[in-house]
Amino acid sequence: MNVIVGIPSYNNADTIGYVVKQAAEGLKKYFNGGVIVNADGGSKDGTRNVVLNTRVPESVEVQSFVYKWPIPGKGSAMKELMEFAREKGADALVFVDSDLRSITPEWIYKLAKPIEEGYDFVAPHYIRYKYDGTITNNIAYPMTASLYGKNIRQPIGGDFGVSAKLFDVYLDNEEVWKTNVARFGVDIFLTTTALAEGFKVTQTALGLKIHDPKDPAASLGPMFNQVVGTLFMLMKKYEEKWRSVRKIDEVPLWGNAVGGEPEPVKVTLELLKIRAKELFVQNEMVLKRALSEETFEGVKKALKTFDFDDVLWSHVLFDGAVAYREGVLSEAEPLVSLYFAKTADFVEKTGGMSTLEAEELIRERAKVFLEEKDYLLERW
Template structure:
């Protein structure tokens, strides 16, 4: 098996050297060598210099290039890494993020071994703090599980293993790479496409994920727009796949699961509430058109108390998807204040819970979305 590790980056000089070193040791230990390729977005902090200066074992080749695809973003880097892997005739491509502080050499093995055993797509299964991954927990996970019927816990985890069979599938439509797939929409695109196109998917245990998390109210608005916009776009593309799904199937988890409480991630609750109200006021008219009357009134009530239950939240996202399909919404951005409000609700309800206890609420959310799927089908 010829294994390539792809590392997209942009101004990650402080962390990428560690990622390259761990990946190189994994390639050497488990495969006798391999190639690591960094696709950079034109960093100004010396990221590529760090990559190329990192000491790696004999048999491991390291390359770095600035991607040429004109849209700046993580997806553009990953697109060209897949093209590079295809040219090099790699059998397996492992993507790892450039800000990881918890990656070990074993991660490379854990992403590649399931593919050697016949899987095509390997999603990460790691432990994250209850407030790390709010877009995953509130949107990407429950929507993916309820729509496509696969219980993949980290559909936008950032780190993936893919078989060479998927290269052509992901790259065949160049137009899709002119959308938010070229940015942070890429992870939900990779996961959804693998499921919807019928490839064998699994998850691999990686323990704790420690990286550079972001405070949702301060910095996750653009990421929300890109991820959710892509999710809505794919719902249009694959509606004949998800319309008939009525249950959530468990997806195998490769490896032994262990648990330890992750390091805390700070969320500024008051800022979430302030931003939710401010942005709702700015987007009230478009939201009145995008949401059903019942959903809109429910949202206005929730913004007074920040008690935002999962049934109402599912209707917000389902209405948003329908408005996107019908051209009322051209992007997901007007829904950002409601994401902030839902995140505030989750923080309020879980402040005294451990991550493991909070996890139960997130799993229940996916079941609620499935239970409410008739609402989506009736209005779609």
């Protein structure tokens, strides 16, 4: 099987050498070699030099280029990695993030081998600290599971296996790459498209994910806007696919589940609360138009106590999707204050819990979203 490993990057000189080395070992050990290609966004820290100077086995070729797509972002890098893989006749393209510290050679095998066995899209399945992946846990996971009926736990995980069959599907419409799909919207685009277009999907057990996490209130606002905006855009496109979904099916887990306790991730609770209140005031008028009256009143109450239950939260996102569809919201950014508030609620409720106990709450959230789907359909 011809496997290419693609690594998008921007100023990742400190971590990318390790990723290249582990990926190269995986290609040599399991696929008799292959190509590692880095698509860089014009790093200023020597990222590409690190990639090209990392020692790899003779059977592995390493390339690096600066992507040409004019919108700076992870999606632009991944677009051109798919174009590269298609041009080289790859059977499988494995995407891995450039800041991974827990990647092993086995990750390459686990992300590529299912494609040889007939799967088209391989999503990662990690153990992550309870406060790592707050956009995943609060939005991408419950929305994807309840809308498309597939229990994909990490729909925006970043590390994926993609079959050659999907390259043309993803690259078919150049217009979509002029949206937030060119930025952090790319992961939800890859996952949703594979699900909605009926491709064969699995998850693969990768164990612990240790990377450079971000404190939500300090740095995740733009990512929220890009991911949620893309999710809403795809809801419009795939309305006929998700309207009739009434249950969440399990998605096969490829490989044996791996245990372990992840590194703690710092979340500044007070900053989350401050930012939630400040941004709500700034966006109050547009939120009043975007949310139903009942949801808006519920949100105002929740911002006083930071007790923000999953039913209310599902209504916020469903109302947001409707407002986006109707043009009341041109982007998801006005909702970011409520994401901060919901994250603060989760941090407070899970303070004394283990990651495993917190995981149960996250999985229950997806079920609540499914139960509230009639609300979405009525509003839609």
